Amino acid sequence: MQTITAGAMRLPKLGLGTWRLRGEECTTAVLGALGRGYRHIDTAQMYGNEDGVGAALAATPVARADIHLTTKVWWENLAPDAMRRAMDASLKALQTSYVDLYLIHWPAPDMDLPAALATLVRLKEEGLARNIGVSNFPTALLKRAIEEIGAPIVCNQVEYHVLLGQPKLLAYMREKGLALTAYCPLAQGRLAEHPELDAIAAKHGVTAAQVALKYLFDQDIVAAIPKAGRASSQQANLDAFAVTLDDADRAAIAALPKDVRCVNPGFAPAWDV
């Protein structure tokens, strides 16, 4: 599995997204993915499935040290005591003594960002999180966290796929040596069928979803975490690494509209800053 190095973190480029997988279904999906060679699992306090992920971690023959586990603290729990309680609950449900990456899931409209980041740093110093980062941070807010507050964050997890561009954020994150984890890399399944991607896929004897993922894998600082409950989807997403896109394919993908945002709740920040 290819990895990205950001600070002390080595992040496998393909991870299993688990949003909407619950209980036994989640455990089965995570166990299956680990058995197929996935070494990166993405969950969150808000997904209500850390227990399902934890059951898989307890049952898999894969060593904990070989698995990159990301979880996230919900935006209503960013005050120091609340974040500490959230971390304790996550670790208990996940049946592990540490996570590899702990993220602020969303910036909160009224948050005390320096205090939230200071708490993240303390959790890292205590060994509960090997690395820390953020999610859904637009460039200006990320810049504030890194340059004004000096937080040692290594990752920003944001929506990114062939129908949504992130040029400003990518340029800044590349300059700062951060990893960008692409969520909804298949635009929540929409990219399983898509006229332009289908044409590229047919040329290479692969699927549109695999083309969409390889476009992301080919970018140096980008990891992707497609949710895949079906065994066939999990295997197809691993096999996407073997796809070779040529210049014409990349140009056709670059020319697609870049304004499809799948996740945009009422508490989301202004994106284009």
Ligand SMILES: NC(=O)c1ccc[n+]([C@@H]2O[C@H](COP(=O)([O-])OP(=O)(O)OC[C@H]3O[C@@H](n4cnc5c(N)ncnc54)[C@H](OP(=O)(O)O)[C@@H]3O)[C@@H](O)[C@H]2O)c1
């Ligand atoms: N940080 C955040 O705020 C945030 C927000 C949203 C999501 N996320 C994370 O990102 C992950 C991925 O996003 P997402 O779940 O919303 O959407 P997604 O990964 O873009 O799409 C998931 C859908 O694509 C299907 N799929 C997967 N692989 C496929 C393949 N090879 N061929 C055809 N269909 C395929 C899945 O079907 P099957 O499951 O039936 O195989 C599922 O219906 C989440 O699970 C979560 O971990 C984070």
